[in-house]
Amino acid sequence: GQNIDQPTEMTATEGAIVQINCTYQTSGFNGLFWYQQHAGEAPTFLSYNVLDGLEEKGRFSSFLSRSKGYSYLLLKELQMKDSASYLCAVRDTNRDDKIIFGKGTRLHILP
């Protein structure tokens, strides 16, 4: 089977830094995605990690530890427009490389 766990909700302040964690259990891991989804809109791709380490892309960074089954998405210099849900998704080689989504973390940004 496969489990993807991430916090349901988080709150942070404009200009601050926030880290959204994701843990997963899968029989055949082959990559992890982060997507951003604004309310009522479709998910948009943020990042992809398949090797251990940190991938930085502007204000957003994503980290992966395969041995720990753990990833995080780091958002710096938070802006009000970053208020959204952040979905962690894992690719499972034992399921024909299908991408399985977590339920998402709803991030609220306070002024």
Place this chain on the structure above:
Amino acid sequence: DAMVIQNPRYQVTQFGKPVTLSCSQTLNHNVMYWYQQKSSQAPKLLFHYYDKDFNNEADTPDNFQSRRPNTSFCFLDIRSPGLGDAAMYLCATSRGDTRPWGDTQYFGPGTRLTVL
């Protein structure tokens, strides 16, 4: 701009009345997916096409069908919508150059379905 387009954005239907949702893409991607997403839940994959090959998820109800008449278009048909089928329906595409799965998926804006 290359994109994934879904029409309509909002659809209202009556209990038991068939409804069709459409998706088109200008990305020329091989793979097209349909997801169902209910409030505060993860997107749930219903089925996907790799080119013309249809792949149904084991737990997708028979009430849901799909058609892909050409590379650009894909349709989701709900034959007899129930109240539990009210959800956001997301279409996505991926390149699928070397395999059907695993590439980054690009989503359309979704169709929000209401069942009365």
